[in-house]
Each structure stands twice: as structure tokens, then as C-alpha cells.
Amino acid sequence: xxxxxxxxxxxxxxxGVSTATVSRALSNPDMVSEDTRAAVHAAIEATGYRMNxxxxxxxxxxxxxxVALVPNLANPFFSQILSxxxxxxxxxxxxxxxxxxxxxxxxxxxDYAEPSRADGLIVLDGNFPxxxxxxGRVPVVQACEWVPGLPAARVKIDNRAAxxxxxxxxxxxxxxxxxxVTGPANNVLTEARIGGVRDRLAxxxxxxxxxxxxxxxxxxxxxxxxxxxxxxxxRDSRPTAVFLASDAMACGFIGEVQRHGLSVxxxxxxxxxxxIELIAHIAPPLTTIHQPxxxxxxxxxxxxxxxxxxxxxADGDTILPVELLIRASTAPLAI
Amino acid sequence: xxxxxxxxxxxxxxxGVSTATVSRALSNPDMVSEDTRAAVHAAIEATGYRMNxxxxxxxxxxxxxxVALVPNLANPFFSQILSxxxxxxxxxxxxxxxxxxxxxxxxxxxDYAEPSRADGLIVLDGNFPxxxxxxGRVPVVQACEWVPGLPAARVKIDNRAAxxxxxxxxxxxxxxxxxxVTGPANNVLTEARIGGVRDRLAxxxxxxxxxxxxxxxxxxxxxxxxxxxxxxxxRDSRPTAVFLASDAMACGFIGEVQRHGLSVxxxxxxxxxxxIELIAHIAPPLTTIHQPxxxxxxxxxxxxxxxxxxxxxADGDTILPVELLIRASTAPLAI
DNA sequence: ATCCTTGTTGCAACCGATTACATTATGCCT
DNA sequence: AGGCATAATGTAATCGGTTGCAACAAGGAT
Numbered sequence: 001x002x003x004x005x006x007x008x009x010x011x012x013x014x015x016g017v018s019t020a021t022v023s024r025a026l027s028n029p030d031m032v033s034e035d036t037r038a039a040v041h042a043a044i045e046a047t048g049y050r051m052n053x054x055x056x057x058x059x060x061x062x063x064x065x066x067v068a069l070v071p072n073l074a075n076p077f078f079s080q081i082l083s084x085x086x087x088x089x090x091x092x093x094x095x096x097x098x099x100x101x102x103x104x105x106x107x108x109x110x111d112y113a114e115p116s117r118a119d120g121l122i123v124l125d126g127n128f129p130x131x132x133x134x135x136g137r138v139p140v141v142q143a144c145e146w147v148p149g150l151p152a153a154r155v156k157i158d159n160r161a162a163x164x165x166x167x168x169x170x171x172x173x174x175x176x177x178x179x180x181v182t183g184p185a186n187n188v189l190t191e192a193r194i195g196g197v198r199d200r201l202a203x204x205x206x207x208x209x210x211x212x213x214x215x216x217x218x219x220x221x222x223x224x225x226x227x228x229x230x231x232x233x234x235r236d237s238r239p240t241a242v243f244l245a246s247d248a249m250a251c252g253f254i255g256e257v258q259r260h261g262l263s264v265x266x267x268x269x270x271x272x273x274x275x276i277e278l279i280a281h282i283a284p285p286l287t288t289i290h291q292p293x294x295x296x297x298x299x300x301x302x303x304x305x306x307x308x309x310x311x312x313x314a315d316g317d318t319i320l321p322v323e324l325l326i327r328a329s330t331a332p333l334a335i
Numbered sequence: 336x337x338x339x340x341x342x343x344x345x346x347x348x349x350x351g352v353s354t355a356t357v358s359r360a361l362s363n364p365d366m367v368s369e370d371t372r373a374a375v376h377a378a379i380e381a382t383g384y385r386m387n388x389x390x391x392x393x394x395x396x397x398x399x400x401x402v403a404l405v406p407n408l409a410n411p412f413f414s415q416i417l418s419x420x421x422x423x424x425x426x427x428x429x430x431x432x433x434x435x436x437x438x439x440x441x442x443x444x445x446d447y448a449e450p451s452r453a454d455g456l457i458v459l460d461g462n463f464p465x466x467x468x469x470x471g472r473v474p475v476v477q478a479c480e481w482v483p484g485l486p487a488a489r490v491k492i493d494n495r496a497a498x499x500x501x502x503x504x505x506x507x508x509x510x511x512x513x514x515x516v517t518g519p520a521n522n523v524l525t526e527a528r529i530g531g532v533r534d535r536l537a538x539x540x541x542x543x544x545x546x547x548x549x550x551x552x553x554x555x556x557x558x559x560x561x562x563x564x565x566x567x568x569x570r571d572s573r574p575t576a577v578f579l580a581s582d583a584m585a586c587g588f589i590g591e592v593q594r595h596g597l598s599v600x601x602x603x604x605x606x607x608x609x610x611i612e613l614i615a616h617i618a619p620p621l622t623t624i625h626q627p628x629x630x631x632x633x634x635x636x637x638x639x640x641x642x643x644x645x646x647x648x649a650d651g652d653t654i655l656p657v658e659l660l661i662r663a664s665t666a667p668l669a670i
Numbered sequence: 671a672t673c674c675t676t677g678t679t680g681c682a683a684c685c686g687a688t689t690a691c692a693t694t695a696t697g698c699c700t
Numbered sequence: 701a702g703g704c705a706t707a708a709t710g711t712a713a714t715c716g717g718t719t720g721c722a723a724c725a726a727g728g729a730t
Contacts, residue, residue: 005450005471007715007716007717008717008718009716009717010718017679017680017717018680018681019680019716019717020677020679020680020681020682020718020719021678021679021680022717023718023719024678024679025719026717027717027718031677031678031679032678032679033677033678033679036678036679039566049661050449050451051451051716051717052393052716052717053449053451053452054389054392054393054398054451054469054715054716054717055393055451055685055715055717055718056684056716056718057685057717058387058389058390058393058686058687058715058716058718059685059716059717059719060685060717060718061683061685061722063389065400065430065432072418073414073417073418074414074415074418074629075414075613075703076411076414076611076725078414079408079409079410079411079414080409082408082433083407083408083409085436086408086434086435087431090434090435091440095432095434095452096432096434097400097415097430097431097432097433098421098431098433098434099421099425099430099431100418100421100422100425104425114385114388115340115385116385116386116388116389116390116686117388117430136340140485164719185710209709220612220613220616248612248613251613251616251617252616254616255616255617255618255620258618263530269723276411276613277411277555277557277583278583278586278611278613278617279613280590281555281586281587281589281590281617282586282590282613282617282618283590283593283617283618284617285590289350294409296721315513317663342685342686342687343687343688344686344687345685351708353709353710353711354686354687354688354710355688355689355709355710355711355712356708356709356710357687357691357710358687358706359688359689361687361727366707366708366709367708367709368707368708368709371708371709386685386686386687387685387687388687389685389686389687390685390686390687390688391686391687391688392687392715393685393686393687393688393715393716393717394687394688394689394714394715395685395687396715397689397717422690454718496702
């Protein structure tokens with residue numbers, strides 16, 4: 001008998017008012033008189049009514065959801081960003097939808113920018129198809145990575161400067177041959193960070209030869225492979241310090257170096273990037289660039305919400321500060 | 336002029352047919368003649384029509400979304416599970432909504448079990464309010480953790496047995512005083528794992544005194560604190576080997592022990608739980624119980640989809656195998 | 671006493687698709 | 701030629717709330 005969920009109409013009938021009144025009692029309480037409001041609430045209580053969000057959203061032309069497009073969900077780097085995003089979206093009454101962009105064609109990705117799918121988009125992937133901001137598509141905020149031509153808000157760090165700081169630290173320690181393990185090709189972060197390295201070395205009047213550049217892809221394994229290359233290079237010409245574009249790679253690098261009987265920082269100083277959870281606790285604790293991930297997520301979400309409220313301009317960068325955390329994986333150049 | 340998005344009606348008008356026909360051309364192509372289908376598609380092309388999902392979902396009484404309830408999104412342990420879930424849900428045409436349960440009251444959590452919010456629920460938190468399966472709520476699958484009385488499908492590992500295997504390994508190495516760092520109180524995993532330890536020790540005729548149990552909460556820091564306690568205990572009566580209920584805690588434990596000049600596994604053997612990404616590459620590489628996280632996510636999603644299709648019974652456990660990975664953090668008892 | 675303002679409430683259109691049912695056209699059978 | 705099954709399409713109700721507009725009552729100002 002009570003198999004069907006009660007609808008607004010049922011509540012209205014029981015309370016002896018129209019559906020319009022019930023609707024108003026719920027979403028615009030001040031528009032209905034004290035008495036009716038009470039009657040309506042009693043009826044809601046009695047029927048166990050719960051509103052159908054799909055219907056409301058259809059009428060309101062909104063979905064109540066924000067999509068976060070992540071390059072690789074399995075990468076723990078993103079979990080804290082998502083956590084930051086969720087911490088803002090939840091209280092604001094929005095759902096967080098998460099989608100992994102790996103293996104998704106441009107068509108599928110653009111689908112997420114449909115107003116009937118989500119009210120907004122937080123893009124963590126620098127390879128998002130640029131058409132995203134066509135009229136009739138939802139507002140977009142980019143976080144961490146960004147799409148070069150895309151006129152959407154960005155929340156990020158200054159990767160170029162951060163890389164410069166990392167290299168500067170190694171220079172301060174007396175290192176003169178400094179290597180760099182890059183991120184994947186065609187990635188804005190890769191470009192920015194390698195640019196920062198190049199700039200800083202040039203500023204110091206030091207060379208940056210091709211042999212000092214190791215192609216990586218942010219993954220632990222690519223860091224190990226970079227170490228493999230480094231190990232084969234002649235001891236007296238290879239880098240005495242290496243800056244890697246991710247902590248995961250730094251981990252792999254250190255592991256491989258140690259496996260070959262060499263020591264960090266004894267034989268090579270290592271600086272990572274990101275400051276992911278565990279790397280403060282490995283041996284040796286990793287010197288790295290701290291990136292405020294949760295904060296990036298929070299701010300990205302907040303900027304998006306501001307746009308949805310029409311409060312904020314749709315572009316402009318928010319640059320968050322990074323911090324060089326000096327731990328035990330770097331040491332003065334041994335003479 | 337073309338500011339509004341075209342609707343079904345616009346396509347119909349342009350194609351010279353009714354909205355019903357357009358709708359059918361899209362969702363039931365065989366019901367319309369070849370000619371009309373072509374005309375409709377031409378009109379769709381011409382107008383740039385894209386369907387409004389909210390409207391379709393309202394009519395279909397579905398949302399196209401599955402919610403994953405995560406105890407703590409920032410914990411990288413869950414990112415791979417989510418990745419597994421997403422890899423199944425995406426291709427099946429479902430959106431993945433992610434919600435963090437920390438700080439959410441029972442009311443809010445139950446809200447996620449509303450049919451107008453999501454079509455199904457994957458619960459990764461053992462403290463979900465039990466009422467979830469009231470009639471009129473959506474199907475639920477539990478993954479990793481589970482709610483004791485809840486008659487919903489479960490995808491998990493045998494935590495008790497896994498803990499037994501971990502302890503067995505330490506026994507095989509000759510250890511007789513074995514400690515355990517637990518998860519948080521009121522957690523089913525904590526209970527199951529400590530139970531497994533107790534069983535295995537009893538089986539071996541060994542005691543399991545209170546001093547050998549350290550209260551943790553899965554976090555890195557609680558592992559460090561446990562090490563602090565262990566370090567204060569008398570050398571000749573404290574455990575010579577410790578099994579920790581999470582890798583994060585094992586990491587913290589090892590770090591703290593090393594910081595005090597002791598060695599792992601020289602002074603204490605350590606076994607973790609989970610096999611998270613990096614711990615194979617720390618020094619020493621951590622011996623641990625591998626948990627197939629992506630697979631857990633995939634299977635949970637598949638069981639839920641099967642339920643949504645009405646293909647599968649709504650309860651019953653799926654138990655996945657674990658694996659003891661012996662690395663370098665455990666060694667035979669020094670005599 | 672009349673007009674106007676303010677506060678409540680109902681009617682009915684509306685959001686944008688889907689689909690049961692009705693209608694029309696076509697082809698085949700006897 | 702009449703009857704009937706079949707295919708293709710249109711009409712309009714429907715999913716479940718929201719909201720512009722109108723109606724009406726009560727109180728105040730003139």
C-alpha cells in the first residue's frame with residue numbers, strides 16, 4: 001500500500017493546500033503563513049515525503065553537480081586535491097562527480113561540459129579539448145595543470161619559479177652539474193619546470209647539457225629508469241645532484257641508486273616535487289617542493305562557485321605559494 | 336539569436352516530424368523508417384542539438400549516477416579503489432559521485448541513498464547508518480569495510496586470515512614476541528585483523544599480552560607514536576616483530592625507529608598491510624599484505640551494476656585473495 | 671465608502687524528454 | 701474488393717517539482 005514514494009501532490013492533499021503552497025513552504029518559507037507552514041510540515045512528517053531532486057533540478061536548469069576531470073584517478077597525488085574540492089562543494093550543496101580522462105576521447109570529455117550533466121567543471125588535466133568554453137557550455141576552472149589557450153580561471157603554483165628554487169638550493173650546496181628528470185612530453189608542467197631549471201642554470205652561468213636531462217613521466221618507474229641511465233654515465237661528468245619533477249620519480253630514483261650500492265645524498269643529491277605523504281618518512285627523507293594540494297582543490301572549488309553565483313570574473317590566475325622543504329636527501333657537494 | 340540551446344522540439348520542427356519521432360530516432364532507431372532517421376540526424380547536425388540528460392533521467396526515474404562513500408578522500412588508499420570503480424562505471428554509462436563521510440551526520444549520509452540522487456551506492460565506510468536498505472532506497476554494495484548487520488553485498492578480503500598470514504610469516508622467522516598496531520577503535524577491519532593476530536598466536540601457543548598491542552588509527556602519525564611506545568619498553572621483553580594494520584603506520588613506525596638509531600629489520604621486523612604504492616621503494620622495502628584495491632573497486636561496481644540490471648542477488652560476500660609480499664623489512668629473529 | 675497596498679494562496683504553464691495509445695498508410699490474403 | 705496484420709508516425713499525458721500571474725482577503729489611507 002505504501003509502496004510508492006509520496007509526492008508533493010500527496011503532501012498537498014493531506015495538508016489541504018495546493019502543491020504550489022507546499023513547494024513554497026519548503027523553498028520559500030516566508031512566503032507562506034505560519035499556520036499553513038505548520039500544516040505542511042506535519043503532512044510531510046506524516047507521509048514521510050522526500051523531495052525528488054531530479055525534478056527540481058530539471059525545473060531549475062541545474063544539476064547540483066560539479067565534475068572534476070582527473071588525468072589519473074589511481075595517482076594518489078590527486079586524492080588530496082579532490083579532498084579539498086569535496087570539502088568546499090559538499091557544504092555548498094553540490095555533488096562532486098569524478099571522471100578519469102585516461103582513454104577518453106575529446107567527445108566524451110566535452111560531454112562533461114554539458115549543462116545538463118554538471119553545473120561546472122574543474123579540470124586537472126592540461127590536455128582538455130579547448131572548445132570547452134563554447135557558449136552553452138558550463139564554467140570551467142583549471143587546477144594544477146592548464147590548457148595554454150583556454151581562457152578559464154586557473155588555480156596553480158608557479159612551476160617555473162618552483163623549479164628555480166629547487167635548483168637554487170642545489171646550487172647553494174655547491175653543486176655545479178645538475179640533472180633534471182622531466183615529466184611526460186606534451187605536458188605544461190613538464191615544460192614549465194624544465195624551463196625553470198634552464199633559466200636558473202643559465203642565470204648561474206652553468207651549462208644544461210642534454211645528458212643531464214632524463215625523460216620521465218611522473219611515475220615511480222620512470223624515476224627508476226632515469227637512475228639506470230644516470231648510473232651508466234661516467235662518474236666524473238654525470239650530475240652530482242638531480243631535481244625530479246615528481247616525488248614518485250624521486251622515490252624510484254633513490255631506490256635504484258641505493259640498490260646499486262650508492263648513497264643518497266652521499267653520491268648524489270636528490271630533490272623531488274609535490275611533497276606527497278610518505279616521502280618525509282622514507283630513508284633518506286626527501287627534500288622537495290611542497291605543493292598545497294588541498295588548498296589548490298579548495299580554491300578551485302571556491303572560484304567555480306563564485307562564478308556560478310556570478311560573483312567573479314571567469315579568468316585570471318590564482319597562484320599559490322610553494323615551499324622548499326629541506327630534508328636529508330640533499331647535501332653539500334663532496335669535494 | 337542562437338543563444339538558447341536547441342531542444343527536441345526544434346529538431347522535430349526542422350526535420351518536419353514530431354518530437355516523438357525524434358526521440359525514437361535516438362533511442363529506438365529501428366522504430367523509425369530509414370528516411371526519417373536520416374532527416375532527423377540531419378536536423379540534429381544542423382541545430383547542434385544535444386540531449387538534456389536531466390529531462391531524460393526524470394522521465395526514466397533514474398539519475399545515471401552511482402555514489403561512492405569514502406571515509407577519507409585524502410587517504411591515497413582509496414584512490415585506487417575509486418579508479419577501479421570508475422573504470423567500470425564509465426563504460427557502463429554511469430557517473431561516479433564521490434562523497435567524503437567524515438563529518439557527515441547520519442541524515443546526510445542517508446540522503447545519498449535517495450533514488451533521486453543516485454541509482455546505487457558503494458559504501459567504503461563501515462559506519463554507514465544501517466537503515467540504508469529501507470524500502471524505497473537504492474541498492475548498496477559494500478567494499479573493503481562493511482556494516483555488521485547490513486544485508487547488502489560485500490566485496491572484501493578475508494582480513495582475519497590475512498592477519499594470520501602476516502603473523503605466520505613472523506612466526507616462521509622465529510619471532511615469539513609479536514606486537515600489533517591496530518586500526519582505529521570501532522572499526523570492523525581493526526576487529527578482524529586483531530582477531531586474526533590473536534587466533535594465530537593462540538594456535539602457536541604464544542601469549543598476546545596487552546603491552547604488545549598498540550592503538551593506532553591507520554595514519555602515519557599513529558604508527559610513529561606506536562614506535563615511540565615500543566621504544567620505551569624494555570628491550571628484552573618488547574616485541575621483536577610488529578605487524579601493523581596499515582602500511583602508512585608501518586612507514587611511520589620504521590621512520591621513528593630509524594630516527595632513534597635502531598635498524599629495521601635488525602632490531603625489529605615489520606609487516607604492514609595494504610601494499611600501497613611507494614612502500615616497495617622505501618628503505619627497507621616493506622613486507623606487507625597485498626590487497627587488490629583496483630580489483631575490489633571493479634568488482635564492487637560490477638556487482639552493483641548487476642543488481643541494477645536485476646541480475647544478481649542483493650547480498651552475499653565476494654572474498655578476494657590477498658598475498659603476502661616478503662620484502663626486506665622482516666628478517667629471522669637474531670639469536 | 672472607495673481605492674490601494676500587502677500578504678496568502680491557487681491555477682496552470684513549464685522544464686525537456688519519453689511513451690502508451692491512437693491514427694494512418696501499406697501490403698498481403700482470400 | 702474487403703479484411704486485417706504490420707509499420708510508421710502523431711497526439712498528448714507523464715515524470716515531479718517550480719513559479720508567473722491572478723484572485724482574494726484584510727487593513728490602511730483618503
